[in-house]
Amino acid sequence: MGDETTDEELDIRRAIEAILMVSIDPVAPNLLAQLMEMPTKKVEAICSSLADEYEAEGRGFCLVRIGGGYRFQSSPAQAAWVERFVLEGQHSRLTSAALETLAIVAYKQPISRNQVSAIRGVDVDTVIRTLQQRGYIEVVSTDPGPGNALMFGTTREFLESMGIDKVSDLPSLGDFVPGPEIVEALERGLLADPDVVELEAEGDAGSEGGEVAGGSDAEVPVDDRS
Amino acid sequence: MGDETTDEELDIRRAIEAILMVSIDPVAPNLLAQLMEMPTKKVEAICSSLADEYEAEGRGFCLVRIGGGYRFQSSPAQAAWVERFVLEGQHSRLTSAALETLAIVAYKQPISRNQVSAIRGVDVDTVIRTLQQRGYIEVVSTDPGPGNALMFGTTREFLESMGIDKVSDLPSLGDFVPGPEIVEALERGLLADPDVVELEAEGDAGSEGGEVAGGSDAEVPVDDRS
């Protein structure tokens, strides 16, 4: 441990190590802060220094911030050994149908089944139920509008399985908006008769499609469904 | 770590740290020896050197030999912090997943872990462990069939917490009332048939089979009920 750490800090480090060792779920930094009666920022700093320490020492375990809190976990480098020990595959993979549905829920939450279905273009009932059973999504609210649709959102378990701390840590959806060449290809695929080209100019004035096809960086209206 | 440790020994230390970190129960030294393909004596020597190391570094956790194996646990010196965490910090309610698992055990006892898992459709090891640790369920018998599965049932403590005298005092599950998604499915003119389990497999192949057909990734079936 670093030489400049104070005695009080050393105590806190030990306490955190002990608490994380007995906790089943990730422990939120503000809960630690509350227990230790110290600012959350300080707790976060100590946790991250502990994490660095384990890594520098080449430990077989690591301390990560995940699903809204801190937890101990086996080091990724030791995956082969742990796999041998665990035997039953704890991590079963999702099909791409499930994963795409999960992505929609994750980025658009809260979202209803029908809204997901509209984006996927297919019925998503089975997939939604599978994701719910697996604990990746849950009903987070009820739509106040007519029909009182159940609104789904992701769970802490989802965050844990993605190895991230919070939903906003997901890569920005903007990163996945298709590039101009794909938009162009799609546009070309949907191209109308050449003899209504004048209308195209008028029609496109209202939308942004033409502009994107023209190669500018303007945002594609991907996100405007409500 | 000591200067005299070889690279191979370092690797083994890391592997042991990783395995012990994720194990729920103490891990027997001969199991570790078997996994690492090395003599039990050597494993014991490494474990005890790890334990010494943690102690020398004044860690908040320690590695102990207990119940025929090794395990990480919180350091006795940190007991006051852990107590505080247990009393104030732990969320004092069962998650709905845990409650459902408890309900399955309560209504279907005696029942094996695999049977619960089959009903829940997900891995229940951690939840069963928590319920058992908290004294709500216990092993009540051993299945005489092949595999000798441990059969779980509820405890006296469970009945006390529920404020009832005996399991048969639990309210009847009653006639099955279909959930909204089932009603929805029925309205759509699709048949919801709880009995046709083989057909479910077919259904899944239909909806998620594209990926399998594509052959890109070996997929673990999402729903391993059979």
Added chain:
Amino acid sequence: MSVTVTTPVYEGPFDLLLNLILREEVELYEVSLSSIVDAYLVELENLGSCDLEMTTEFLLIAAILLELKTRRLLPTDDRFDIDDEFGLWEERDLLLARLLECKTFKDAAIQLRRLAADASLSWPRRAGLEDAFLHLAPDLLAGVSPVDLRDAGRRALAPKPVFHIDTEHIAPIRVSVADAVREIVNDIPHEGTVTFRTLTDGMVDRIAIVVRFLAVLELFKQGVVEIDQAEMFGDIHVSWLPGADLADIDLIDVYEG
């Protein structure tokens, strides 16, 4: 075109359309639908298998395309309806937006798969509390009533709906005319007259009655029985012809159900 889609996986209509457009440069209004079908068939071949759902989805999208296209091809009203034109453009823009959205989430899902794969290299510590602290742990069931538990039980034990298309109406016919003939020959006294009503006594299944009727017709054709119906909707009387050779009966045609 340089664009390639790396996942040869079909999940839904948009997916299909996306792949078709991106790979084959299908131009909705200009290219013949048969090329779309061809492209689809090539895709099918590549997948190496066909499933009903995928095929249905293709039919759906093909129908949509066909509708869009016919609207373009059919001669329009003499008066040029500019609203219709705009409507078409609106439709196209909407479709484009949906395709882009679909593609966006497809790519996002690939990223999620990577995240999950990385995360799956680590296992969390889940050992939980040591025995020494268990007595301190608050009762997790505090505030949970037996009714709450029952509700949780109902949720957990509710039959999971299993979706399959009801094919009862096309269930294979299990009664054959040959069997029916055999039954009649074996069960009915070879003298006197019996009514068709008696022959079908106790039969509930309409198809079984139909098959039995076909059997009677078959016997008539073979010259084994005489059929007589005195009045319309009256009883049909079936009587054995004297000296009929019952050995021939095994040679009857087999009706395919």
